[in-house]
Every structure is written in C-alpha cells, then in structure tokens.
Amino acid sequence: MDYFNYKDGQLYAEDIKVTDLTLRYGTPLYIYSRATLERHYKAFERALKAHNHLICYSVKSNSNLAVIALMASLGSGFDVVSEGELRRVKAAGGDTHRVVFSGVGKTREEIAYALNERIRCINVESEEELLVVSEEAKKAGVVAPVALRINPDVDARTLPAISTGLRSNKFGIWREDALRLYKRIASDPNLKAAGLDCHIGSQMTSSVPILEAADIMIDIYKELLSEGIKVDHIDLGGGLGVTYDEEQPPSPDDFFSGIIEKFSDLDCEIYIEPGRAMVANAGVLCCKVLYQKDNGSKHFVITDGSMSDLIRPALYGAHMTIENATLRKSDVLRKCDVVGPVCESDDFLGKDRMLAVRNSDILVVRGAGAYGSSMSSCYNSRRLCAEIMVSGDRANVVRRRQEFSQMWENEALAD
C-alpha cells in the first residue's frame, strides 16, 4: 500500500491530484510521498525493535536532501558510498556519527574526509584498502572504526546486475581471509574492529538468502570472539525487494523475524542498510505524452520522460508499472511501447503495455522513488528534472528543474 491512489479516475499523490502537480511544475517530474516514506521507515523500526539496531538508509537509492533530512528526523543513520553522499548527509543536517561508508573503491581522500567527520564505521572491502585506512587514521590521530565487508558467496537470487554477494562479484573479502585480517586490525593501534559487514544484493523477494548470510556472519562473529576479538555490530546490508510487477517480497517484519531470533542471544547490534524498500514505492515519475505512432506491428507512445530521467528499464530491462494519471471508461486499451526522446533504441520506460493513451496525457511510472532520480543524467543535454515532495495537501519543490546553463557552467572553450 502506498499513498498514490485513484479517486474518480484521477491519480492522487496523497491528497493532491497528480495532473495538478504536473500542470504546476511541468514534466518530467518526480513526486515523492512523505507519508509513504515515514510508513516505510516505521515498518523497519518495528521489525527490528526487539534487538539493538541501527537503520542506515542507503543514500544512493535516493539522495535528495529532503529525503535524507526526513530520514534523519525519523532517527535514521545512513549508508554512503562516496564523499559526495557523506557531504549530502551533512548538508541535510544528518548526524555523521550515524554513517557507515561502503564501497569497493574509496579514495584515500574520501577515507581521510570520512575519518575527519568521525563516521560510525568504514566498511572495508580489501586488504589494500585496510592499509590506507590505517595510514590515514594515523595521520589524523584517530582510531578508525572498521568492519570488513565479507563476501559470503550467497546467491541473492535476483537480477545478475544487482547481485553482489557471489565470489564472481567484485565486492567484499573472502570468508577464509576474515580471521587473518581481523587479527591484523586487532594488532593495529590505528584501527578498531567495530563490526562485520555484508550486502549480498538488491531486490530480494525471499528472506532465505539473508538468513544464509546471517548464519555465516554469526559464525565469523563467534570465531572472532574465541580469538578475543569482540565487534559491536553485524551489518547485514540492504536488499529487501519491492513490488514492481507481480513480485511478492516479504514485509520488513517477515524479512527480519528469523534474523531477530538468530541474534537473540548475541551481545551484538544489528545494522541494516535498506534503500529500495524504503523509497521505491514512495515515488513516481510523471511524463507527458508528446506523440504516438504505429509501425504496423508496434504502437509507440513517445513521452517527454526518458532513460536520462529513469534508466532502470534501459539498463537492467527492469519492469516498472506504468499507468495513465487519468482513467476514462470509454477509452480502449492497446498494447504500446512507452519510449522517450533520447537517441538510443534502448530508450524505453516500458514495453508491450496495455494502456489507453491520448496525447498530452500524463503517464506515471510507479516504484520510481529508488534508483530513479539518483541514477539520472543529462545525456542528450536533457536537464535534470524537478522533484516534488507531497505531504497531505501540501507540495514542496525539493529540487528545481535544472537551468540549461547549469549543464555547462563548468565547461570552457579551449584556447
């Protein structure tokens, strides 16, 4: 359930008609529902309340400052994967001490910046990175709290491009290297073994893989304890899936109930890093229908929204639900490909969709709150689009549509 519902054939974002918003703010337009975001955060809180925990919202799924600020106001921590994301958390008023820093390729400068901000934990992904963290901690005169990201070789059973916990992926440290590296951390005065970390993939629709990963992490936790190394948290990453089409992912309660049980006798906090499940269904992308054409075998609906605004369909072949913001009983459905203006054959938002469409209608792509705006680009010199956050009958512009000149403000002519 989200807060985008039809009343009398008109789609509403909470209490505001979507077509009123697109008239006022133009298209393409992202609309976020504040009530949905709050409900999702509270569902995660409820699912974990029986055990000490920290929710670290994954900033890369939607990095708009208003979303980050809302999460911070609800008490969330953050998972960041770059200095830019950490700076966004700061800019939005988030607490850097509730930030964990993930990513396979952090630069020395990023590590130094993060240590200077006193973040909660650096999730280290290689032995070489560990060395750099130690050097930078020494330079800064701090003890760096670290967790090793373990690659548990568990199949998240999701799309290959968003599966990260297999040996064939670039992520993490092998399980058999863990003990040796934790001993190295324990003997390094510049490092503190703060936690254990994993993130096996995204869009998981079953809790089986995360339970398998948790078992492996708890195994390592106990092995470390027997060696006299006590970490204070296990970070299980993100990955809970959402409904884009027919998927039936578990609720946070169901996803985590087995985890809570496994942790019940451990003196160890649970960290999680949800992104998609927090924001996907709290956002939609609205596009206006410009033209339609028929090539005999296909009917194309051409909108002003494209892969530059929302790349998931083009990049992963991801299915996202598309609806007309205005339903008319008399209109007949026909099979169409919904495409954008970008000069790439893969520029589509949906294929073979049953829609009734008139020119100038507003098409709404559901589930676009996660990996939508945050993955958008200016390809074809298309401006980054506007973003709105709705709360009840109020709407705030949380990102203005980019000005054309902003696209080239850092460019110059060569002499």
Ligand SMILES: *Cc1c(COP(=O)(O)O)cnc(C)c1O
């Ligand atoms: C992307 C990512 C997440 C968030 O994953 P979701 O599937 O969006 O919940 C969490 N942790 C890490 C390390 C990530 O890279």
